[in-house]
Amino acid sequence: MKLLEDKIRSEGKVLPGSVLKVSAFLNHQLDPDLIMELGKEFARIFAGDSPDKILTIESSGIAVALAAGAALHIPVLFAKKHRTSNVFGEAYSSIVHSYTHGCDYTVIVEKEYLHGGERVLIVDDFIANGKAVEGLLEIIAQAGAEAIGAGIAVEKGFQDGGARLRSKGLRVESLAIIESMDENGIVFCE
């Protein structure tokens, strides 16, 4: 998606350790006009698969997921990273390894918001190793729901998450796929 690639080129920063900092428009600070357009693009791509619900993970997935939900007019559910005192009753859960933070964390979804047979579209801001998406797939499986695909804003194509999930049969659609990046610039997959 040219709009997103242009934004990454102009405002993204490549930091040591294969970190692409997009805090100016995609997380920390959000560009609402851009994000609403990303949501419309996810809707265009996945509307034909008739999703019932969007599933994302807090915090940085919430904005793009809300935009997609607004375009598709379906509920957006975000998995929470910690069990809070506001979570009562039973929950689905899975453990996700974060390479960014070097730790495992638990994500949970309350059972009353995800049901067997629902067609679920995963939406997230980034995919690198794919561990977050795998955690969400585990939760969808626990609920007996069906994952119809994953819409991702930015894919680090030089890491294996997207390719591995596609090889397992999941439809993964990324709006910008980075082939390589370094201090000289960012190259997107054609």
Next chain:
Amino acid sequence: MKLLEDKIRSEGKVLPGSVLKVSAFLNHQLDPDLIMELGKEFARIFAGDSPDKILTIESSGIAVALAAGAALHIPVLFAKKHRTSNVFGEAYSSIVHSYTHGCDYTVIVEKEYLHGGERVLIVDDFIANGKAVEGLLEIIAQAGAEAIGAGIAVEKGFQDGGARLRSKGLRVESLAIIESMDENGIVFCE
């Protein structure tokens, strides 16, 4: 705002300890159509004050803040609750006490995204004791920016945060103000 009050009456749950659970539509699960309407209402209320930027706090403020930013076409900045490895350089920070979780946490905003003289609208999903808004006001003050007001989806009017902030001169506009709630129902302020 009748739309929000009706939704709270029909889908909100009053739990022990003055907890209003709105996880069905405002946090955990989001109703995008409702949330985009809340954003338009915040825009209607505050557009005349010409905000340059919206400031909220992760995670549950992000959705309503994005909706307001989309309606006003201005950037949305969300304060982060933990210093992550993606935060480089200097940051503004303040300590917020959470009565819900019974602990203090630090919220941070990277300095490059908030500047002296900017007119900042705070947006959040809830106000009860007002500690989160006070933390954001502290960050705005550190930046030399100006808080033009706070747009809140749901105010617990029986707790003192909203009243205390208004008495200090902050414009606090809440779309639904709960006067009282118990197992028999929810009463909104007229």
